[in-house]
Amino acid sequence: EEFVCEPPMITRHTSKMFVMEGQEVSLRCKSIGDPEPSTHWVSPDGKLIGNTSRTICYENGSLDILKASVKDSGKFTCIASNAAGEATAPVELVVNPSPHFDPKLDPDPGPSDIPTSIKSNASGGQARSDLQRVSVSDLTSSSATIRWPPQNHIPGVRMYQIQYNSSTDDILIY
Incomplete structure (x- = not known):
């Protein structure tokens, strides 16, 4: 028997999504291929998105952003890949500022979900x-x-x- 791979093809995806700041948003990306393609997401700033306290990537190609921030606005890229190649699709997210969402009450976690400090006191111990x-x-x-x-x-x-x-x-x- 001959083993033939089929490169991934994205069959459906969210093209453009509008949400208000603070809302949950789901971006979708469905692909086919042989072997079954794996799906990854890249943020508008070019970084690979993983599971964090704010984002969930599912094996079916969905990406959930649990609390959208205005900083999330931009073009996300869905990447489906397998041994035969890869396919990409752009997904635009527009997060509108909400007059009812106060970031001071719920601060943006920033680039990391874990608060870190690199400062220590003169004795080398923690403050x-x-x-x-x-x-x-x-x-x-x-x-x-x-x-x-x-x-x-x-x-x-x-x-x-x-x-x-x-x-x-x-x-x-x-």
Whole structure:
């Protein structure tokens, strides 16, 4: 028997979506191919999107943004890939500022979902205010020391996820 691969083809996708700031949004991307393609999403700023406390990527090609921010506006890219190749589709997201959404009451998590601090006091230990936070110290080009408080002090936290990327390829590693 002959093994023949079929390159991915995106059959349906969200083309343009309008939401208000603070709302949940689902972007869809359906693809076919042989073997079954895997789907990835790239943000408007060119970064690969992974599962975080704010985004969920599903195996069926959907991407959920749990609380849209005006900063999320732009052209997302859906990438379906398998051994035979890849296909891409643009998905435009427009997040309109909401007059009822106050970012001061619900601050934007920024580029990381984990609050970090690289400051330490002169003795090398952590400052008192950092005892309840995740902190990063002793940074070098290939290592960092990460400290976090006991989880019983933070209701609802069951684990921490560490993500990093290399400046040579911008792929996030978890």
